[in-house]
Amino acid sequence: MFQTVLSLFRKSPPPRTDGRLGVLIELASFDKGGLEKVVLDSAIAFDRNRFDVTIVTPGTVGHLGAVARNAGLRVIGLPSRNPLPAYERLLKELHIDVAMSHFSHTGYELFARHRIPNITFIHNVYAFFSKEQADAFERNDRYVDCYISVSQNATRFAVQNLGVDAQKVITVPNGLIISEHEARDKKPVKLTRAELGLADTDYVFANIASYNLHKGHYVMADAMRQLLQRRRDVKILCVGNVVYPPHVEALRNYLVEHGLEQHILMPGYFPDVEDVHRVTDAFLLPSFIEGWSIAMNEAMFYQKPMILTDTGASAEVIEDNDIGILVPNEYGDTPNLNSKLLDELAYAPRSYAIAPVLADAMDNMASNRDAWREKAGAGRRKIYERFDFSNIVKRYEEIIETVVKKSSR
Structure with a gap:
C-alpha cells in the first residue's frame, strides 16, 4: 500500500x-x-x-x-x-x-x-x-x-x-571485441623472452591474471615441484597486478624457499596482452573460481592451447580436449565451494590432489608442442563463431x- x-x-x-x-x-x-x-x-x-x-x-x-x-x-x-x-x-x-x-x-x-x-x-x-x-x-x-x-x-x-x-x-x-584484438595482433612485438630471462628452448605457459591467490598460484607451485623431477625446460610467466601485497610477498618467499623462482616468474603487470601471448607457448589458468574469464577468450584469439581447471566457463570452451586440457578442480562440483573453503585452498601452500594431474597436463603440452599448436587454431575460430x-x-x-x-x- x-x-x-x-x-x-x-x-x-x-x-x-x-x-x-x-x-x-x-x-x-x-x-x-x-x-x-x-x-x-x-x-x-x-x-x-x-x-x-x-x-x-x-x-x-x-x-x-x-x-x-x-x-x-x-x-x-x-x-x-x-x-x-x-x-x-x-x-x-x-x-x-x-x-x-x-x-x-x-x-x-x-x-x-x-x-x-x-x-x-x-x-x-x-x-x-x-x-x-x-x-x-x-x-x-x-x-x-x-x-x-x-x-x-x-x-x-x-x-x-x-x-x-x-x-x-x-x-x-x-x-571478445574482435576488432580490438585484430588491431593489436598487427602491432610490432615490444617484449622479448630475453628481457624476461626465458630461453628460446623453454616451453612457457602464460598465466595472465591478477596476483589474486584465488587464481591457484600455490597449485601451480605444487605442480611445478613435481614437474621439475622430470624436466626443467617448463616455465610459468605470471603476469598481473597485485591485489593484496602480504599474500603476494608470502608467495614470492615460498617460491624462493622451494627453488621455484626461476620457473614461476612474477614480473608484474603488462598492459599489452598480445605481447605476452607472442612470447609464450600456452595459457594456464588453474583457478579455484571464475565466472567467464576474458583472459581465456584472449588466449583463444591468440591461438594458444590452454590448461584450465573445471570452474567458470572452462568446460564450455574446452570440449573433448580440443583446444586444451581440462583439469578437475580441488573441491568437486562448483556448488560445493564456499568462502571459507575457497580461502583455505587459496591462501596457504599445501599439497593439492590435482597437482599431479596439472603436472601431467603441462608435461603433455610441452612434449607435444607442435600438435597442440595446431589444435589451438580452433580456439580463434570459436571466438569468431560463438564469442564475438x-x-x-x-x-x-x-x-x-x-x-x-x-x-x-
Missing part, C-alpha cells in the same frame, strides 16, 4: 518521443577494472537508435567514466553519502524503461517503487560471498526480474546456493526488449 501511494504522487518523467528505450546501468564505481570495462564496452556497443543509455554509480567516476562520456554516453555520479534522494530525482527526470545492475544494488528499491524492471548480471561464481553477502543477495532477489549469468557454473551456483529461481536466469557468455562481443550485445538487447515488453503487460 505504501509503495502504491508513493507511486501515485511521484512526478512522471517526460514522455519519450524518439521510440527508444531508456536503459539505466548501475555499477558500484566507474573508474578502472575488468567489470567496469565490460560495462563500458557493452554500453558503447548498444544500438543508439534503439537504446538511450544512462550509467549511474554511487562510487567513483574516473577513467572509464570519462571514456564513456567522450563516447557520448550519459554518466552520472551520485553522492557517496545518502545517494537515494539524488537517485529518486534522477528517475523522475529521465524516462527509464529498464535498469541493468552490475554487482551493485543501490537503486533496487527505487526501481521497484517506480515500476522499472531490473536485470541483474551474475558475473562470477559467488562462492566468495560472506554469509551476510549471500543473505543480502537472496533478500534482493525480489527486486530482480531477470538475471543474466556469464556461465553455466555461475548459474548453477546462484540457483543452488543463493536462492535464485532458475527460470529467472538467462546464461549469456562473455565475448557484438553478437553477445545483441543478446543483451533482445533480453532488454523482452523484459520491457513483459513488464508492460
Whole structure:
C-alpha cells in the first residue's frame, strides 16, 4: 500500500518521443577494472537508435567514466553519502524503461517503487560471498526480474546456493571485441623472452591474471615441484597486478624457499596482452573460481592451447580436449565451494590432489608442442563463431526488449 501511494504522487518523467528505450546501468564505481570495462564496452556497443543509455554509480567516476562520456554516453555520479534522494530525482527526470545492475544494488528499491524492471548480471561464481553477502543477495532477489549469468557454473551456483529461481536466469557468455584484438595482433612485438630471462628452448605457459591467490598460484607451485623431477625446460610467466601485497610477498618467499623462482616468474603487470601471448607457448589458468574469464577468450584469439581447471566457463570452451586440457578442480562440483573453503585452498601452500594431474597436463603440452599448436587454431575460430562481443550485445538487447515488453503487460 505504501509503495502504491508513493507511486501515485511521484512526478512522471517526460514522455519519450524518439521510440527508444531508456536503459539505466548501475555499477558500484566507474573508474578502472575488468567489470567496469565490460560495462563500458557493452554500453558503447548498444544500438543508439534503439537504446538511450544512462550509467549511474554511487562510487567513483574516473577513467572509464570519462571514456564513456567522450563516447557520448550519459554518466552520472551520485553522492557517496545518502545517494537515494539524488537517485529518486534522477528517475523522475529521465524516462527509464529498464535498469541493468552490475554487482551493485543501490537503486533496487527505487526501481521497484517506480515500476522499472531490473536485470541483474551474475558475473562470477559467488562462492566468495560472506554469509551476510549471500543473505543480502537472496533478500534482493525480489527486486530482480531477470538475471543474466556469464556461465553455466555461475548459474548453477546462484540457483543452488543463493536462492535464485532458475527460470529467472538467462546464461549469456562473455565475448571478445574482435576488432580490438585484430588491431593489436598487427602491432610490432615490444617484449622479448630475453628481457624476461626465458630461453628460446623453454616451453612457457602464460598465466595472465591478477596476483589474486584465488587464481591457484600455490597449485601451480605444487605442480611445478613435481614437474621439475622430470624436466626443467617448463616455465610459468605470471603476469598481473597485485591485489593484496602480504599474500603476494608470502608467495614470492615460498617460491624462493622451494627453488621455484626461476620457473614461476612474477614480473608484474603488462598492459599489452598480445605481447605476452607472442612470447609464450600456452595459457594456464588453474583457478579455484571464475565466472567467464576474458583472459581465456584472449588466449583463444591468440591461438594458444590452454590448461584450465573445471570452474567458470572452462568446460564450455574446452570440449573433448580440443583446444586444451581440462583439469578437475580441488573441491568437486562448483556448488560445493564456499568462502571459507575457497580461502583455505587459496591462501596457504599445501599439497593439492590435482597437482599431479596439472603436472601431467603441462608435461603433455610441452612434449607435444607442435600438435597442440595446431589444435589451438580452433580456439580463434570459436571466438569468431560463438564469442564475438557484438553478437553477445545483441543478446543483451533482445533480453532488454523482452523484459520491457513483459513488464508492460
